[in-house]
Amino acid sequence: DTGVSQDPRHKITKRGQNVTFRCDPISEHNRLYWYRQTLGQGPEFLTYFQNEAQLEKSRLLSDRFSAERPKGSFSTLEIQRTEQGDSAMYLCASSPPSGGNFNEQFFGPGTRLTVL
Amino acid sequence: GQNIDQPTEMTATEGAIVQINCTYQTSGFNGLFWYQQHAGEAPTFLSYNVLDGLEEKGRFSSFLSRSKGYSYLLLKELQMKDSASYLCAVRDYTDGATNKLIFGTGTLLAVQP
Numbered sequence: 001d002t003g004v005s006q007d008p009r010h011k012i013t014k015r016g017q018n019v020t021f022r023c024d025p026i027s028e029h030n031r032l033y034w035y036r037q038t039l040g041q042g043p044e045f046l047t048y049f050q051n052e053a054q055l056e057k058s059r060l061l062s063d064r065f066s067a068e069r070p071k072g073s074f075s076t077l078e079i080q081r082t083e084q085g086d087s088a089m090y091l092c093a094s095s096p097p098s099g100g101n102f103n104e105q106f107f108g109p110g111t112r113l114t115v116l
Numbered sequence: 117g118q119n120i121d122q123p124t125e126m127t128a129t130e131g132a133i134v135q136i137n138c139t140y141q142t143s144g145f146n147g148l149f150w151y152q153q154h155a156g157e158a159p160t161f162l163s164y165n166v167l168d169g170l171e172e173k174g175r176f177s178s179f180l181s182r183s184k185g186y187s188y189l190l191l192k193e194l195q196m197k198d199s200a201s202y203l204c205a206v207r208d209y210t211d212g213a214t215n216k217l218i219f220g221t222g223t224l225l226a227v228q229p
Contacts, residue, residue: 004158031215042120042203042219043159056216091158095215103207104149105217107158 002026004108006092012114013082020078021111025094032075033105034067035091036060043091049075082115089113118142120220122204127226128194136189136202136223144209149217150178150189151203159203163189191225199227 005024013019025032030051035043046065048056051072064082069075079086089112093105119141128134140148147166151159165171165180165187177190191198201222208218 033216035219040221042205042222043217045216045218048215058216103215104161104164105215107151107160109158 004092004094004106006090006108006111008111009109010112010114012116014116015082015084017082018078018080019082019113020076021090021092021113023075023077023092023094023108025073025075025092026096026106027073028096029094029106030072030097031095031103032069033093033095034075034077035093037089037091037110038087046077079113082113084115087113087115118206118208118218120204120206120218122202122220122223124221125224125226127228128191130194130196130227130229132194133190133192134194134225136191136204136225138187138189138204138220140185140187140204140206140218140220142185142206142208142218145182145206146209147207148178148180148187149205149207150176150187151205151219153201153203153222155200162202194227196227196229199225201225 007022032049034046037043049069064080067077089110091110092108095105122138150162153159163178170179175192203222204220205217
């Protein structure tokens, strides 16, 4: 399968613990995005990388959240001191280098986080 | 600001046609996407519009009017497997953003026999 992959698929943690999620984009895709989705809502943008550079970060992303993409390939999203409000599906998406306006984003299966 | 509105739920009958509307307000519009999302799964791409008009793709069509800030997704010959949430998303260049998508809350479509 050559789609976007995410690991783990599910994570249950206790409030106050740190968690880290990984995303592997489609191999030729230099653009990578993180979104968060809660039940009954659409995905909310969190952050965007072009290659290894983090070019945009949502105001929704508190200082407990950090994302990296050190070599311009896989990315990690870390949440420190988790809170119950962090419980959500964390989606990763990737898109190819800009080739016109289309630039479809391909989504991974997501990591479902439950904070107890 | 940015705002995307779509109905929360719709019900339709197998074999029928359904139209899901989406209205949006954004200062930096650069394309509108429709995604399908089955429960517990990732969104999958359905269609993209950046110019006014209708884009047809098999049983699915999408229409855009930029002057009205309006789009719809048309699903024909509905099948039970079309039961899913349909997400309208706008690519927005406001605040210097280059690629982020702003999603609506999604329309949960239930197809009944």
